[in-house]
Every structure is written in C-alpha cells, then in structure tokens.
Amino acid sequence: MQQVKTGDTVRVHYHGRLTNGTTFDSSEGRDPLQFKVGAGMVIKGFDNGVLDMTIGEKRTLNIPVEEAYGPKSEELIMDFPKANIPADLNPEVGMELQMSNPQGQVFPVKVAAVGGEFIKLDANHPLAGEPLIFDVELVEIV
Structure with missing residues (x-):
C-alpha cells in the first residue's frame, strides 16, 4: 500500500x-x-x-x-497610542484589528489590554x- x-x-x-x-x-x-x-x-x-x-x-x-x-514573542506585543485610533473605534480586550507596517503589509492584531493613553496590541499568531x-x-x- x-x-x-x-x-x-x-x-x-x-x-x-x-x-x-x-x-x-x-x-x-x-x-x-x-x-x-x-x-x-x-x-x-x-x-x-x-x-x-x-x-x-x-x-x-x-x-x-x-x-x-x-512560542509567543514579547517583541510582537506593543503599546499603541489611543490618539492614533479612529475616534469611532472603541477598543476592547479580545477585539481583532488590522494594522499595516511601513511596507504596507496588513497583519492582524488582537487587543490585549486597554489603558489610559495606550492600548496593548498582540501581533502573535492566535x-x-x-x-x-x-x-x-x-x-x-x-
């Protein structure tokens, strides 16, 4: 066989x-x-x-x-300024968003935490x- x-x-x-x-x-x-x-x-x-x-x-x-x-990479977890988020977007923990890098490549991120002036985004594979x-x-x- x-x-x-x-x-x-x-x-x-x-x-x-x-x-x-x-x-x-x-x-x-x-x-x-x-x-x-x-x-x-x-x-x-x-x-x-x-x-x-x-x-x-x-x-x-x-x-x-x-x-x-x-393994999860700490380098792929970042603080992102709330000031750079569209006003109509209310980020919540677990929400999936799309970001793009300087080369224009789009990649998914997940909201890991929401703080005062920043949200923590996780770009690791789920x-x-x-x-x-x-x-x-x-x-x-x-």
Missing part, C-alpha cells in the same frame, strides 16, 4: 483542538485540506505527522509548540504558545 512521503500532494480531513479540548479548526463539512508534504504549506508538526500514512488511515498528532506556531492536537484522516495521495 502506498505511503505518504515528502513531495507528495495529499488530501486530509482534520479536526484541530487545544489541549483543553477546545476546537480551533476542522475540515468537517468542507473539502479535505490539500497540501504538498514538506513544502512548508502547513505547520512543521502537521507536515511531519502525515509521513508514512496510508489512504484511509487515521492518526492523532500531538504537536509541540516548537512544531506548531512557536495559536502561538499552544501545543496542538490534530485528528487526521488521509483521504488521498494525489
């Missing part, structure tokens, strides 16, 4: 959850996720986790922080610092 190897394009169904059981993503009700193994299209632990799987096989992947989205668990089923090797 054919096994997944680096360079193969595969299609998988998956259910991703945190260690506390909270689901953060799933392919349920959608087409399977298709990606080329080893090409960096998915996180490293997911990429490595499907190696040697056979069609129809189900596997649970326990992915450590370092092979997921990495899953940074989290070990992840994926239940994966190999549907096809394309």
Whole structure:
C-alpha cells in the first residue's frame, strides 16, 4: 500500500483542538485540506505527522509548540497610542484589528489590554504558545 512521503500532494480531513479540548479548526463539512508534504504549506508538526500514512488511515498528532506556531514573542506585543485610533473605534480586550507596517503589509492584531493613553496590541499568531492536537484522516495521495 502506498505511503505518504515528502513531495507528495495529499488530501486530509482534520479536526484541530487545544489541549483543553477546545476546537480551533476542522475540515468537517468542507473539502479535505490539500497540501504538498514538506513544502512548508502547513505547520512543521502537521507536515511531519502525515509521513508514512496510508489512504484511509487515521492518526492523532500531538504537536509541540516548537512544531506548531512557536512560542509567543514579547517583541510582537506593543503599546499603541489611543490618539492614533479612529475616534469611532472603541477598543476592547479580545477585539481583532488590522494594522499595516511601513511596507504596507496588513497583519492582524488582537487587543490585549486597554489603558489610559495606550492600548496593548498582540501581533502573535492566535495559536502561538499552544501545543496542538490534530485528528487526521488521509483521504488521498494525489
């Protein structure tokens, strides 16, 4: 039976959850996720986790922080002056906003705290610092 190897394009169904059981993503009700193994299209632990799987096989992947989205970086948490926020925007903790860097690239940030003259923004990936668990089923090797 054919096994997944680096360079193969595969299609998988998956259910991703945190260690506390909270689901953060799933392919349920959608087409399977298709990606080329080893090409960096998915996180490293997911990429490595499907190696040697056979069609129809189900596997649970326990992915450590370092092979997921990495640890939270304090460098990506910043104080932003409230004076630079549009007057009609009332920032609240947990609110997701969009920012752009000097090169014009847009990236998401989350409001981590609201203080006197500043709000604290977190530009880390929402899953940074989290070990992840994926239940994966190999549907096809394309």
